[in-house]
Amino acid sequence: MxxxxxxxxxxxxxxxxxxxxxxxxxxxxxxxxxxxxxxxxxxxxxxxxxxxxxxxxxxxxxxxxxxxxxxxxxxxxxxxxxxxxxxxxxxxxxxxxxxxxxxxxxxxxxxxxxxxxxxxxxxxxxxxxxxxxxxxxxxxxxxxxxxxxxxxxxxxxxxxxxxxxxxxxxxxxxxxxxxxxxxxxxxxxxxxxxxxxxxxxVAQFAGFTCKESLADEFLCYCQTNPTYEEALKKYPSKIFEAELSGSIEIKNAKVFLV
The missing domain is CATH 3.40.50.450 (Rossmann fold)
Incomplete structure (x- = not known):
């Protein structure tokens, strides 16, 4: 309409x-x-x-x-x-x-x-x-x-x-x-x-705020592109699950949403 x-x-x-x-x-x-x-x-x-x-x-x-x-x-x-x-x-x-x-x-x-x-x-x-x-x-x-x-x-x-x-x-x-x-x-x-x-x-602009479409706390955290070591300490189980599912990728020791 x-x-x-x-x-x-x-x-x-x-x-x-x-x-x-x-x-x-x-x-x-x-x-x-x-x-x-x-x-x-x-x-x-x-x-x-x-x-x-x-x-x-x-x-x-x-x-x-x-x-x-x-x-x-x-x-x-x-x-x-x-x-x-x-x-x-x-x-x-x-x-x-x-x-x-x-x-x-x-x-x-x-x-x-x-x-x-x-x-x-x-x-x-x-x-x-x-x-x-x-x-x-x-x-x-x-x-x-x-x-x-x-x-x-x-x-x-x-x-x-x-x-x-x-x-x-x-x-x-x-x-x-x-x-x-x-x-x-x-x-x-x-x-x-x-x-x-x-x-x-993407990280330049995604880092301003966690959007409603990424309400999951873990994904919001990944938007900030933390180091793999930091993410592993904070979310030890989720980081492996997300990597296996393809939701994230690790590049240059940092975490990025795919």
Whole structure:
């Protein structure tokens, strides 16, 4: 059921202008979670596809909500990897339309189990000038912006411009020469930061608070990435069980959620 947002969303104050209207379908409790925006090309290379999926899955397991725009490519990968229950999609159409049609099943799942937002009234079709407006909302909702693949003069670069104007940190993947040229250029200019270690990156943001999705005391503790020795002393039986089940992994003598 489509309904108007009747409460204030503080994150959207970062926008040039707070939206006159906002509509939603789904679970607005997700707006209270820690959120990271992830955007990128509709045609990412295989490396970007794999890393986007792995990163979003790890962030979601750490209780961080993923925000993206529902487009084909990086957006769809991010939503699917996070899982519908832990993702916010910002639409560029009215919520009675599911665009793009190829992502209909993904969008329906997010409507039911996650959250879909739009600043456009029912009946609004996909129009070119809607997308920059949609992108600004995506960026504003995230504590930081991650770009996993971007071509020069792409819509993704508009999102980066929004983030930089808002004073948000922007992270990219380091690509080979000739690939994701826009994000590589930003990296060479020192305007963004690179993600080299997924677990270390996730740990930066997961450590702020233990989310409801990780209510288990042991898993909350693992979010802090303790040393294996410390974890073994505190939870001698659970550490072995979690390692065998694949819930955690030990890297460089530290504990990480998988």
């Amino acid at each position: 489509i309904a108007p947002i009747t409460f204030h969303i503080p994150e959207l104050e970062a926008m040039k202008k707070y939206p006159n209207e906002l509509f939603y379908m789904g679970n607005t409790d997700l707006l209270r979670k820690k959120k990271i925006a992830i955007v990128g090309s509709r045609k990412p290379n295989q490396y970007a596809r794999e890393v986007t999926h792995a990163l979003c899955k790890k962030l979601s397991k750490a209780g961080i909500c993923i925000v993206s725009g529902g487009a084909v490519g990086v957006d769809a990968i991010a939503h699917k990897a996070a899982g519908a229950k832990n993702t916010i999609m910002v639409a560029a159409t009215g919520l009675d339309k599911r665009y793009p049609a190829i992502n209909k099943n993904i969008i329906e799942d997010i409507e039911t189990n996650g959250l879909v937002l739009s600043q456009f009234q029912e009946g609004t079709p996909s129009q070119k000038y809607n997308f920059p407006l949609r992108n600004e909302v995506v960026v504003a909702l995230g504590d930081v912006l991650i770009v996993t693949y971007a071509d020069v003069n792409s819509g993704t670069m508009h999102s980066v411009k929004h983030a930089l104007k808002m004073g948000k940190e922007v992270y990219v993947l380091a690509h080979r020469i000739g690939e994701s040229e826009a994000s590589n250029e930003l990296l060479s200019q020192g305007k963004v930061k690179a993600i080299y270690d997924l677990d270390a990156f």
